[in-house]
Amino acid sequence: MSGVRAQQKEKTRRLLVDAALNQLSAARSFSSLSLREVAKEAGLAPTSFYRHFSDMDELGLTLVDEAGLTLRQLMRQARQRIAKGGSVIQISVETFMELIESNGNVFRLLLRERSGTSAAFRAAVIREIRYFTMELCDYLQQANDLDSEVAYMQANAAVTIVFSAGSDALDMEDKTERVQLSKQTIQQLRFIARGAAELSDRRKAGRKTRK
Amino acid sequence: MSGVRAQQKEKTRRLLVDAALNQLSAARSFSSLSLREVAKEAGLAPTSFYRHFSDMDELGLTLVDEAGLTLRQLMRQARQRIAKGGSVIQISVETFMELIESNGNVFRLLLRERSGTSAAFRAAVIREIRYFTMELCDYLQQANDLDSEVAYMQANAAVTIVFSAGSDALDMEDKTERVQLSKQTIQQLRFIARGAAELSDRRKAGRKTRK
DNA sequence: AGCAATAGCGTACACGTGTACGCTTAAATT
DNA sequence: AATTTAAGCGTACACGTGTACGCTATTGCT
Numbered sequence A, B: 001m002s003g004v005r006a007q008q009k010e011k012t013r014r015l016l017v018d019a020a021l022n023q024l025s026a027a028r029s030f031s032s033l034s035l036r037e038v039a040k041e042a043g044l045a046p047t048s049f050y051r052h053f054s055d056m057d058e059l060g061l062t063l064v065d066e067a068g069l070t071l072r073q074l075m076r077q078a079r080q081r082i083a084k085g086g087s088v089i090q091i092s093v094e095t096f097m098e099l100i101e102s103n104g105n106v107f108r109l110l111l112r113e114r115s116g117t118s119a120a121f122r123a124a125v126i127r128e129i130r131y132f133t134m135e136l137c138d139y140l141q142q143a144n145d146l147d148s149e150v151a152y153m154q155a156n157a158a159v160t161i162v163f164s165a166g167s168d169a170l171d172m173e174d175k176t177e178r179v180q181l182s183k184q185t186i187q188q189l190r191f192i193a194r195g196a197a198e199l200s201d202r203r204k205a206g207r208k209t210r211k
Numbered sequence C: 001a002g003c004a005a006t007a008g009c010g011t012a013c014a015c016g017t018g019t020a021c022g023c024t025t026a027a028a029t030t
Numbered sequence D: 001a002a003t004t005t006a007a008g009c010g011t012a013c014a015c016g017t018g019t020a021c022g023c024t025a026t027t028g029c030t
Helices: A004-023 A035-041 A046-051 A056-083 A088-102 A104-114 A119-144 A148-170 A175-210 B004-023 B035-041 B046-051 B056-083 B088-102 B104-114 B119-144 B148-170 B175-210
Strands: none
Touching: A004 A035, A004 A046, A004 A056, A004 A104, A035 A046, A035 A056, A056 A088, A056 A104, A056 A119, A088 A104, A088 A148, A088 A175, A104 A119, A104 A148, A119 A148, A119 A175, A148 A175, A148 B148, A148 B175, A175 B148, A175 B175, B004 B035, B004 B046, B004 B056, B004 B104, B035 B046, B035 B056, B056 B088, B056 B104, B056 B119, B088 B104, B088 B148, B088 B175, B104 B119, B104 B148, B119 B148, B119 B175, B148 B175
């Protein structure tokens, strides 16, 4: 019942997953990784790969799942920090940027496979990002008392801006450049928040007078 | 002097470029294209490829250049339409969406290689997009009398939003879905415009009182 | 007219790829 | 203790890849 075998299997499975993640870089996308490369990096014979995944695609989807997990951890962490007070937007952006610095490869995976070549991957990534967006949407609607449609548009725009900034940040090695980018991103999010708040107010006023 | 030879060479060079472009699709990225495939599609022997490009990379950069050209045509067309009156934002978004419907592959190339695997490609794509952004920035600054830094942030955010929407539009086969996306994008751009105008005003007021 | 340049082709090679197949060895089950 | 299960390995194969090399045929130049 201890499952020495299953335990060992899970261990080398992780070896494969980690091997794939570690091979990702600015110059190396998941789709450019070969089964043999991953197996070799994990210290396995090529054919042993099949004991864990039937395909590189299957490994890839596992990776996307892990990336989604990381994204959710990010949200949790941001919420905790926000609870302690401070500018919501600023804290969110800074938390996000930290994630990118420490988990660049995970983020790269999401960015690339989003517009990648495999329909399954795209669907999986889009699902994760949508989940992320919806979570933000709920928060905005509740915290700022927004019209639900307006909240969605704001959340969607904000996520787009932040992800794009993250993508840019990945290519920066200079620290001050990144700080500058953060500032700009924060300002852009404020633009959006401002516009959304206004539209939401206008809609509410419209509903009132119509009654 | 007529240059029968050079003329013919240019012709088959175009054959290669077009062959590469035609092979692009949702399921096929440029980096997944092989020299042999492109040559075959162009009706050439693999080795004849080298008479025109030393590399697939060189062909790729040519493609990016063409994409940049398309982007500039887009700007010109949008400007012409704007001159005839109407909502600037609406016209811009609609023009952009038309481009995507008719030149999906060109746009896909830009989107993918932007976060792609080759540093040279990324640099080239980023240059084209930056040029696009700067052009918009100038327009905004002049037309709306904005603070220059604010205008840049607005232009940058707008381009990000529009490109992201374009990327989403590529995956839609339903027409009404695309119309809905356009509406949302227009609204999001208005959010940004609103926020930017406000910040610009605040900055100007600040400068006045300080004098 | 004669020579040089060159676009395009065919052949050939070494290399990396996915994966089918059978074997070994150790855990799990009986 | 005997048997079944399955993780991992090595070998082997067919296939697609980039590209070096030499050849042909046509254009351009002198």
